[in-house]
Amino acid sequence: MLARPTPYRPHNHDACVSQALADARIICQQQNARLTPIRERVLELIWRSHKPLGAYDVLAELASDGHNAAPPTVYRALDFLQQNGLVHRIASLNAFIGCTYPGESHAGMFLICRACGNVLELTAPDVSSEVRKAAADEGFRTENTTLEIAGLCPLCQAEPGHD
């Protein structure tokens, strides 16, 4: 597992992907969840891209593999991965991204760069606790939080259109 997110720094992406897959195998084993070949392949594709990938993007990648899948196959794999905390759905993009903190219970917060399309997932305990507090003040029982911030990442502020 990554010690810290490697957001906007260059990094060895192959290692990044293998690590994510290795983590996923362990987590699924612990949870008695079956990381079947399709599911693992979908997870790999999502990690390879490192940017949010739409369901139909995944479908296209599978097709170029020679795997002739239909939409339900992809959506089911994505559901499974979400259920097991391996990917997140970004509602404002209709797209999916690998979870940076799999296995750890967390309320993800996503920084989405509108210029380069990269997304950084953070866990911000102070944010989460303020959110819980605000909801509790209204007597609301929080089950699921969607927190997505669109803007400009550090690189794109300095160097527009770098990627």
Added chain:
Amino acid sequence: MLARPTPYRPHNHDACVSQALADARIICQQQNARLTPIRERVLELIWRSHKPLGAYDVLAELASDGHNAAPPTVYRALDFLQQNGLVHRIASLNAFIGCTYPGESHAGMFLICRACGNVLELTAPDVSSEVRKAAADEGFRTENTTLEIAGLCPLCQAEPGHD
């Protein structure tokens, strides 16, 4: 403008809608934005429902009015209303809801009850400031925040399926 959101309390809904429309007219006049009949009608339909309304729901309501509109008409009206801060789009629902704080610059936070479908919009300065802080720590320039909390409202916790 409402002094305070009337979240889960019964209230005079007609007054609520008229007030929202009156506010909208004033705001558009101030901003030199043209609140045309279609736009105003769409805003009214959204307020009447008091629950998030999908674009095609709006379309259906217009149709039952005898107004035979096509999707672009509705989407354009919704875009206009969003641009002018009169409605919000709830990304996790693909639906729209009237803004409770039109005219005031704010980062909305939405409490979405999965049982009754009601949505309460809050402005939570403490949440906003924590969000800004977390983004700033990463050097990220925030432009737009999506914060949607799914869960159970007070009434539905007590009385499942009340609405």
Added chain:
DNA sequence: CTGTGAATGTTATAATGTTGCAAATTTTGC
């Protein structure tokens, strides 16, 4: 008036997501 830009109408199509059922595969109880 009349030219200009904004708003709306219209048709078609793209993008995203789901339902329902059949076939294959894996697990489980014996």
Added chain:
DNA sequence: GCAAAATTTGCAACATTATAACATTCACAG
């Protein structure tokens, strides 16, 4: 092992959400 049960996948059709492209109408300044 082996048959029943449960899970997973394949597949076809369809539902929902959103946009593109271009024509037409409308409001208003000159």
